Structures are given as C-alpha cells and as structure tokens.
Amino acid sequence: xxxxxxxxxxxxxxxxxxxxxxxxxxxxxxxxxxxxxxxxxxxxxxxxxxxxxxxxxxxxxxxxxxxxxxxxxxxxxxxxxxxxxxxxxxxxxxxxxxxxxxxxxxxxxxxxxxxxxxxxxxxxxxxxxxxxxxxxxxxxxxxxxxxxxxxxxxxxxxxxxxxxxxxxxxxxxxxxxxxxxxxxxxxxxxxxxxxxxxxxxxxxxxxxxxxxxxxxxxxxxxxxxxxxxxxxxxxxxxxxxxxxxxxxxxxxxxxxxxxxxxxxxxxxxxxxxxxxxxxxxxxxxxxxxxxxxxxxxxxxxxxxxxxxxxxxxxxxxxxxxxxxxxxxxxxxxxxxxxxxxxxxxxxxxxxxxxxxxxxxxxxxxxxxxxxxxxxxxxxxxxxxxxxxxxxxxxxxxxxxxxxxxxxxxxxxxxxxxxxxxxxxxxxxxxxxxxxxxxxxxxxxxxxxxxxxxxxxxxxxxxxxxxxxxxxxxxxxxxxxxxxxxxxxxxxxxxxxxxxxxxxxxxxxxxxxxxxxxxxxxxxxxxxxxxxxxxxxxxxxxxxxxxxxxxxxxxxxxxxxxxxxxxxxxxxxxxxxxxxxxxxxxxxxxxxxxxxxxxxxxxxxxxxxxxxxxxxxxxxxxxxxxxxxxxxxxxxxxxxxxxxxxxxxxxxxxxxxxxxxxxxxxxxxxxxxxxxxxxxxxxxxxxxxxxxxxxxxxxxxxxxxxxxxxxxxxxxxxxxxxxxxxxxxxxxxxx
Amino acid sequence: xxxxxxxxxxxxxxxxxxxxxxxxxxxxxxxxxxxxxxxxxxxxxxxxxxxxxxxxxxxxxxxxxxxxxxxxxxx
Numbered sequence: 116x117x118x119x120x121x122x123x124x125x126x127x128x129x130x131x132x133x134x135x136x137x138x139x140x141x142x143x144x145x146x147x148x149x150x151x152x153x154x155x156x157x158x159x160x161x162x163x164x165x166x167x168x169x170x171x172x173x174x175x176x177x178x179x180x181x182x183x184x185x186x187x188x189x190x191x192x193x194x195x196x197x198x199x200x201x202x203x204x205x206x207x208x209x210x211x212x213x214x215x216x217x218x219x220x221x222x223x224x225x226x227x228x229x230x231x232x233x234x235x236x237x238x239x240x241x242x243x244x245x246x247x248x249x250x251x252x253x254x255x256x257x258x259x260x261x262x263x264x265x266x267x268x269x270x271x272x273x274x275x276x277x278x279x280x281x282x283x284x285x286x287x288x289x290x291x292x293x294x295x296x297x298x299x300x301x302x303x304x305x306x307x308x309x310x311x312x313x314x315x316x317x318x319x320x321x322x323x324x325x326x327x328x329x330x331x332x333x334x335x336x337x338x339x340x341x342x343x344x345x346x347x348x349x350x351x352x353x354x355x356x357x358x359x360x361x362x363x364x365x366x367x368x369x370x371x372x373x374x375x376x377x378x379x380x381x382x383x384x385x386x387x388x389x390x391x392x393x394x395x396x397x398x399x400x401x402x403x404x405x406x407x408x409x410x411x412x413x414x415x416x417x418x419x420x421x422x423x424x425x426x427x428x429x430x431x432x433x434x435x436x437x438x439x440x441x442x443x444x445x446x447x448x449x450x451x452x453x454x455x456x457x458x459x460x461x462x463x464x465x466x467x468x469x470x471x472x473x474x475x476x477x478x479x480x481x482x483x484x485x486x487x488x489x490x491x492x493x494x495x496x497x498x499x500x501x502x503x504x505x506x507x508x509x510x511x512x513x514x515x516x517x518x519x520x521x522x523x524x525x526x527x528x529x530x531x532x533x534x535x536x537x538x539x540x541x542x543x544x545x546x547x548x549x550x551x552x553x554x555x556x557x558x559x560x561x562x563x564x565x566x567x568x569x570x571x572x573x574x575x576x577x578x579x580x581x582x583x584x585x586x587x588x589x590x591x592x593x594x595x596x597x598x599x600x601x602x603x604x605x606x607x608x609x610x611x612x613x614x615x616x617x618x619x620x621x622x623x624x625x626x627x628x629x630x631x632x633x634x635x636x637x638x639x640x641x642x643x644x645x646x647x648x649x650x651x652x653x654x655x656x657x658x659x660x661x662x663x664x665x666x667x668x669x670x671x672x673x674x675x676x677x678x679x680x681x682x683x684x685x686x687x688x689x690x691x692x693x694x695x696x697x698x699x700x701x702x703x704x705x706x707x708x709x710x711x712x713x714x715x716x717x718x719x720x721x722x723x724x725x726x727x728x729x730x731x732x733x734x735x736x737x738x739x740x741x742x743x744x745x746x747x748x749x750x751x752x753x754x755x756x757x758x759x760x761x762x763x764x765x766x767x768x769x770x771x772x773x774x775x776x777x778x779x780x781x782x783x784x785x786x787x788x789x790x791x792x793x794x795x796x797x798x799x800x801x802x803x804x805x806x807x808x809x810x811x812x813x814x815x816x817x818x819x820x821x822x823x824x825x826x827x828x829x830x831x832x833x834x835x836x837x838x839x840x841x842x843x844x845x846x847x848x849x
Numbered sequence: 850x851x852x853x854x855x856x857x858x859x860x861x862x863x864x865x866x867x868x869x870x871x872x873x874x875x876x877x878x879x880x881x882x883x884x885x886x887x888x889x890x891x892x893x894x895x896x897x898x899x900x901x902x903x904x905x906x907x908x909x910x911x912x913x914x915x916x917x918x919x920x921x922x923x924x
Contacts (some may be wrong), residue, residue, distance in 0.1 A: 413894045503894060505911070619909055793901065
C-alpha cells in the first residue's frame with residue numbers, strides 16, 4: 116500500500132458563501148491541485164493539510180451546495196464523494212461541514228443530509244466575528260451537545276480557530292462522531308426498508324441510507340444514473356415506493372424539508388440569541404437599497420461594467436504591447452542569428468517564437484479580467500449583477516450570469532469563455548460559451564478599420580464610417596440572440612433545466628491574497644492547457660504558408676528583373692540607393708510569389724470558387740484562410756500577397772490604396788476592381804461572424820470538449836459564409 | 850395571493866408551495882415551507898426577477914417560479 120492510499124481523506128462541504136473556500140485555502144495554504152471530477156465539468160480541488168501532530172491529511176473541497184438533493188451536477192458530485200462512489204476512491208474518513216453562523220438553521224440542513232450518508236463529522240462555525248459584531252450569540256457548547264459532533268467556531272480569514280479545528284479533527288478521526296439523525300415517521304421508514312430490500316438486498320446495489328433517501332425524496336435524483344439496475348427496472352420500483360409514501364400522507368417532494376426542519380428547529384432553541392440592539396436592517400441591506408435600485412442600481416451597474424470592459428479592452432493594452440514588443444525583439448535576435456539557414460530561421464522566428472507570442476499576448480487580458488471577476492464574486496456583487504440582468508437573458512435559456520462573460524467577449528472571447536465558469540447552470544454555460552465568439556472582439560477592429568478606411572470613409576464620409584464601425588460591433592450580438600435561442604431549443608432539448616434561484620449573499624471585503632491566487636490559477640491554466648494547442652496550430656499554419664518553397668520561384672522573379680545572380684553591381688551612392696530599393700521591391704515580390712506557391716496559396720486558389728459568391732478573389736480567399744488561427748493575420752497576409760511586405764498595418768496608406776486599385780486578374784470580371792463597397796462589407800461581416808481564432812477554439816475545447824469546439828467552428832464559419840454571400844449579393848443589386 | 854403578486858413593505862406568510870417546481874423545491878430546503886414568514890425586498894429593473902427574504906436568506910427568484918408559492922398578508 117502506498118502512502119497516498121493510507122492518507123486520511125477529509126471532505127469539506129458547505130453552503131455557497133459560507134467562507135468554505137476561504138477556510139480550505141487557510142488550511143491547505145497554496146498546496147492545492149485543481150482538476151475535474153471524472154466525466155463531469157465540476158472543478159475538483161484537493162490540498163494537503165499539515166496537522167499539529169505531524170500527520171498530513173488530504174482535504175477535498177466539494178462544490179458549495181445548499182442541499183444534497185442531487186439534482187445538479189455539483190450536488191451529485193458532493194453525494195458521490197461523501198458516499199464513496201467517486202471513481203477510484205473510498206468514502207472520506209471525515210466530513211467537515213462549514214456552517215455560516217448567520218444562517219445556522221439553513222446550513223445545518225445540509226449537515227443533517229450529509230449525516231445520513233454515515234460519515235463522521237466535525238462542524239466549523241465560520242464567520243464567528245461577523246456574527247458577534249452583529250450582536251448574534253451562539254452557544255456552540257450547547258449545539259455540540261445536541262448534535263453529537265464537535266462544533267468549532269472559526270474565522271477562516273484570520274486563521275482563528277484553525278488550531279482548535281485541527282485538534283477536534285484529530286480526535287474525531289479516532290472517535291468517529293456521527294451527527295444526530297432525525298427520527299423518521301413510520302411511512303418514511305417503511306419506504307426506506309422497501310427500497311433497501313428491492314435494490315440493495317435483491318439487486319446487490321451498494322447504497323447507503325442517505326442515498327436511498329435521495330432516491331425517495333428527490334424527483335429527479337442523479338443517484339439513479341449510477342444504479343447498476345437498468346432504468347426500466349429501477350424506475351417502477353422507486354415510483355411505487357414514492358406513490359406509497361404519498362398514500363401514507365407524505366408528499367415525497369416536500370417530506371424531507373418539512374421533516375428535517377421539524378427535527379432541526381428544537382435543536383436550535385436557546386442556541387441562538389439575538390441581542391436586543393441588533394439593527395433591524397443589516398449593512399448589506401442598506402447597500403442593496405442603492406445597488407439594486409431600479410434606476411441608481413442600474414447606473415452603478417453600467418458604470419462598473421464600463422470599468423471592467425475598459426480595463427480588459429484598454430488597460431491590458433500596454434502589457435500586450437510589451438509582450439508583442441518582447442516577442443518581436445526575440446524574433447529579431449533569432450532571425451539575425453539564423454540568417455544563414457532560411458528555413459530554420461523562419462521556423463524559429465515566425466513559427467515557434469511567433470506561435471508562443473500568439474497565445475502569450477492574451478495573458479494580460481485574462482489576468483485583468485480575473486482580477487475583476489474575483490473582486491465581483493468575493494464581494495457578493497456578481498449575484499446582484501445577475502439579478503439586474505436576468506430578464507434580458509431568460510427567453511433564450513440563459514440567465515443573468517451570462518452577462519459578464521458576454522460583455523468581456525467584446526474585448527476578447529478567451530477570457531470571456533473562461534469567465535463562464537461563474538455560471539453554475541451547465542446548460543446556460545454551454546450556450547454562453549458557444550455564442551461568446553460572436554461578440555465582436557478587439558482583434559476584429561483592425562480589419563474593420565482597414566476596410567472602412569479604404570472604402571467606406573472616402574466615399575461616404577466619417578459619419579457613415581463611424582456608423583459602419585458601430586454596426587459591425589453589433590452584428591455578432593444580433594446573430595447571437597437567435598443562435599442562442601435555437602441552441603436552447605435543439606441542443607438542450609430534454610436536458611434538465613437548472614432552477615435559477617440565487618442567493619444574494621452578504622457583502623464582504625475581498626481578500627487580496629485570494630484575488631491574486633485566482634489570477635495566477637486562471638493564467639496558468641490558460642498558458643499550460645490552451646497554450647500548447649494554440650502553439651501546435653500556429654506551427655501547422657506556418658508550415659502551410661512556408662512550403663514547398665521551391666527555389667525556382669525566386670529565380671523566376673529575379674530573372675524578370677534581369678538579375679541573374681544575387682548581387683546587383685553598383686558603382687556609386689545614388690545607384691546604391693536605387694539598388695537597395697530595387698532589392699527590397701524584389702524581395703517583397705518574392706515573398707508574394709512564395710505565398711502564392713505555398714500549400715496555403717494553392718489551397719486558397721482551389722477553394723476560391725466557394726468564396727466567389729461573396730465576391731472574393733484568390734488573394735482575399737488566401738487572406739481569409741490564413742486568418743483562421745488569428746483573424747488579425749489578414750492584414751499582414753494581404754500585405755504580403757500585394758507585395759507590400761508583412762509589416763503593414765490597418766492605418767497603412769499603401770495597403771489602402773493598393774486594395775482600392777486591385778483588379779481581377781482573370782475570369783469574367785477581368786480588369787474590374789476587386790474591391791467595391793459590397794465586397795468590403797462582405798469581408799467585414801465574414802470576419803464579424805466567423806470563428807477565426809485558434810486560441811478561442813482551444814479554450815472551448817478545454818472548457819467543453821473537442822466535439823463542441825469543432826462543431827462551433829463549422830457552425831460559425833457557415834453562418835459567416837452565408838451572411839457574407841447575402842451581404843455581397845444584396846449589395847450588388849444597388 | 851401568490852408570491853409573484855406581493856408588494857414591497859408588507860409581511861407575508863407562506864400558505865402552500867408547489868413542490869413539483871424545481872426552484873421551489875430548492876427554496877424549501879432553505880426553509881421556504883408553510884407558515885414561514887416572507888417579504889419582498891427588491892424588484893429587478895425590468896420587473897423580473899424579484900428578491901425575497903425569508904429565514905435569514907435573501908434569494909432571487911423569477912416571477913414564473915414565484916407563482917408556485919401561495920401566501921397571505923399578515924402585516
């Protein structure tokens with residue numbers, strides 16, 4: 116037996132907003148591992164707790180839940196872990212229930228449910244200080260006596276009570292105290308016996324009493340999914356037991372809450388004492404008078420979202436420039452060092468270093484966003500934001516919690532998709548992730564600016580140009596609304612909706628240490644897990660743009676200019692300058708020719724007919740294809756194809772005038788300009804809707820899986836193509 | 850009277866709950882049971898959802914779900 120198997124395992128459960136995670140962090144320090152429970156997207160956090168007597172125990176931070184009714188994934192995971200049904204691990208040796216003193220009755224409901232699963236228990240009465248300040252006094256000794264398990268007052272934030280907790284836990288591992296359980300009336304006992312007889316005795320299921328209760332009391336218990344007995348067999352059994360309970364006078368859906376609170380209420384007599392001086396209205400309530408006000412609350416909300424959006428959009432900018440600058444600098448050094456080996460030079464400078472830069476550049480936005488998300492969540496404001504916005508999202512299966520991720524996606528879909536972790540309804544989370552890439556992110560801006568600057572502004576003036584830019588930012592959101600609705604009607608059909616009831620917790624002051632930790636975790640996860648995929652993708656695209664690169668291409672261009680060898684002979688300074696200009700022009704021509712001859716270029720010419728209905732020639736098509744890893748690449752690709760070099764940007768006058776003068780080289784429209792207003796609009800609409808971002812794909816794959824990532828890639832690309840064709844065809848009618 | 854019809858300022862008592870509604874089932878495990886006192890504390894700017902207070906909890910609930918709770922005014 117290895118030491119890991121012998122190690123004591125302790126699960127920590129509690130209602131949301133009880134300071135459970137704060138206590139977990141205090142006990143484990145930063146020695147934590149974050150992963151997923153097998154098969155579900157519920158985050159699994161484990162850590163090591165050094166006990167005073169030198170023993171190391173493994174702590175498991177279960178998701179915060181109000182009940183173990185096992186209707187949501189979080190609740191199911193909690194039941195599975197405590198009952199020992201999680202893959203490859205037995206039941207924990209002990210459960211620590213974190214209880215918020217201010218909501219003692221409700222919190223003990225969860226403890227009472229957990230006690231039915233037959234695991235020894237210690238209760239941590241958290242937020243002791245806040246309760247004392249509010250004039251709330253709790254007789255923890257009396258409570259301990261009545262519940263039959265140790266009850267330890269703690270203040271997780273200030274590490275107070277943790278020594279007492281450790282001592283109580285060490286003792287409890289030996290003495291295995293069990294919390295007092297309700298005395299169930301006869302009909303419930305009968306139901307439990309019948310079900311145990313049918314499932315455990317006759318069919319060999321391994322179910323604890325608490326799990327049998329879940330099957331009886333919860334209409335759609337997730338425990339059913341775990342039964343070995345087929346649904347056709349277990350469903351009638353459970354239904355018969357529930358029907359019998361109903362006949363005996365207990366409505367099964369209501370029985371548990373009613374009976375359990377009937378058991379808990381007398382236990383709390385004399386335990387809780389509110390001092391007479393207790394203010395009628397708490398501080399949180401006063402704050403909510405403003406923050407949930409129909410007018411002022413909305414105003415504050417808009418202001419706050421403006422700050423969040425602005426910071427992701429602009430404040431991360433200097434850091435991103437710094438990273439881009441740094442990457443460029445390293446690229447420069449690498450190219451200089453490898454100038455004698457052109458292929459290696461291109462692979463390392465453009466492929467590898469460029470590939471690393473391609474995902475590192477998103478890091479500042481992720482860190483900035485998670486700084487704010489952590490503050491919004493820890494303070495309790497996130498729930499208020501969701502409350503204010505919920506109505507806007509109800510009709511398409513989303514809820515108010517989708518707002519912050521979607522708003523963020525206007526800056527960048529990557530942090531936006533990562534932010535969907537704050538949505539605990541998986542169904543709403545799925546839809547939010549799938550529509551997030553439709554929000555017009557900042558990488559689309561250069562494309563809009565280039566085309567609007569080149570075609571809309573010269574013809575219609577700055578007002579129309581501004582309106583076009585505005586419209587481009589909203590077209591994605593416009594398409595997203597029916598898309599979300601359709602997704603909800605199809606993909607989510609038949610899935611259990613998660614009830615949207617949400618606590619508005621007391622406001623708390625966020626802890627800066629936890630905020631920094633959250634930023635670090637999200638940044639690390641992005642770099643390690645999404646980064647590798649993005650990196651691989653950029654290398655592949657690099658190869659497609661680089662190869663086959665036969666030397667003939669270069670020789671042909673040089674021959675066209677009448678130069679046979681590599682050097683141009685010069686006799687004076689003036690000739691030298693002309694020669695340099697010529698050399699530069701030639702090398703840009705060569706780059707353009709190489710791109711045309713590359714696999715990507717050939718592929719672009721091959722699929723150009725697909726994009727012909729949208730008005731694209733092969734050069735635009737290659738630009739579009741090369742932009743699939745990152746949409747802003749189109750600018751430099753167009754620069755190369757039009758022999759202006761890859762260093763052009765959206766403000767470049769050369770690029771704008773070259774595009775305006777570009778003519779069809781062949782086909783029925785030979786000699787006509789390639790770009791006109793409908794083509795420019797069609798390209799912009801395509802970029803507004805298409806999933807041209809390898810990093811977003813990698814993040815979707817990480818948050819959901821590759822099926823969803825691939826599916827959304829094809830879905831959004833088709834939508835973009837259809838919209839681009841419509842815009843062009845309709846535009847050409849005028 | 851139903852919970853989606855109550856006004857600010859009054860105090861209400863729960864008479865009956867529709868436990869086949871998942872939202873309400875969840876609220877029941879927090880103590881929203883017959884005889885529990887409840888009051889409306891906030892309405893969202895668009896009128897839905899509402900925030901109610903009972904048993905020391907401040908909960909947001911949508912009007913469509915609140916319709917499953919029968920209440921009577923006591924104050």
